[in-house]
Amino acid sequence: MNFNFDYTEKRVIMSVFFCTAFIIANLTTVKIMEIPFIHMEAPAGVLIYPLVYVLTNVIAEVYGEEIARKTIMLGLLADVLFTFMTVLQIYLPSPIYYTGDPSLAFVFTQTPRILIFAYISYLVGNFTNARLTVIVNRTSGYIRLKNWLVVAFSEFVDDTIMVTGCYLGLVPPMDMLIIIFSTFIISLVWISVAQPFVAKLVSWAQKDVPAELAV
Numbered sequence: 001m002n003f004n005f006d007y008t009e010k011r012v013i014m015s016v017f018f019c020t021a022f023i024i025a026n027l028t029t030v031k032i033m034e035i036p037f038i039h040m041e042a043p044a045g046v047l048i049y050p051l052v053y054v055l056t057n058v059i060a061e062v063y064g065e066e067i068a069r070k071t072i073m074l075g076l077l078a079d080v081l082f083t084f085m086t087v088l089q090i091y092l093p094s095p096i097y098y099t100g101d102p103s104l105a106f107v108f109t110q111t112p113r114i115l116i117f118a119y120i121s122y123l124v125g126n127f128t129n130a131r132l133t134v135i136v137n138r139t140s141g142y143i144r145l146k147n148w149l150v151v152a153f154s155e156f157v158d159d160t161i162m163v164t165g166c167y168l169g170l171v172p173p174m175d176m177l178i179i180i181f182s183t184f185i186i187s188l189v190w191i192s193v194a195q196p197f198v199a200k201l202v203s204w205a206q207k208d209v210p211a212e213l214a215v
Helices: 007-028 049-063 065-091 101-108 112-136 143-167 173-206
Strands: 032-035 040-043
Touching: 007 049, 007 065, 007 173, 040 173, 049 065, 049 112, 049 143, 049 173, 065 101, 065 112, 112 143, 143 173
Parallel strands: none
Antiparallel strands: 032 040
16 A cells, blocks of 8 residues: 555545544543543543644645635534434434443533534634634744644633633633633643644645645
């Protein structure tokens, strides 16, 4: 099997990982995890969700803001399809001997409020990420640091919208701030560890760029 991918194929590969990461993040968010020793709590989806922002950043840097926006919408549509099918299978009748329906309902059922704000925060955060990535890459010097700041800021916007929208009026304001802070700190650690790999990914994606697209 040939693993030498061209410029367009690399975009397809990153789009696949983008959509997959977004779907997994939304699915695993049902699990609330507690971080040992520091007793911070955050949805388990935060373990993979920063990959969505890293890939948005890379795609916008390599392929441009328009392609990044299309990828963001593709991710949304993929998750809508996933959500539709998982909710549908919950309501399909089961034989009397099947006992898994309550477990499926617990994992796959999301309240409309959570789903709506998950999508709003995703769109606002990722569109912000794509726009700022294009802006900072028109400047010179410290590009990797600037892109790290862009991803971090976009993640913070996403986390704030998501947590506030989902929990406002349901939990005390201080608890909301703790959840936002915990989720953001985990994301910050994630994207910081990923930075060396982001530079390599950008370099890999920019190889074999068509002559008509080269600047």
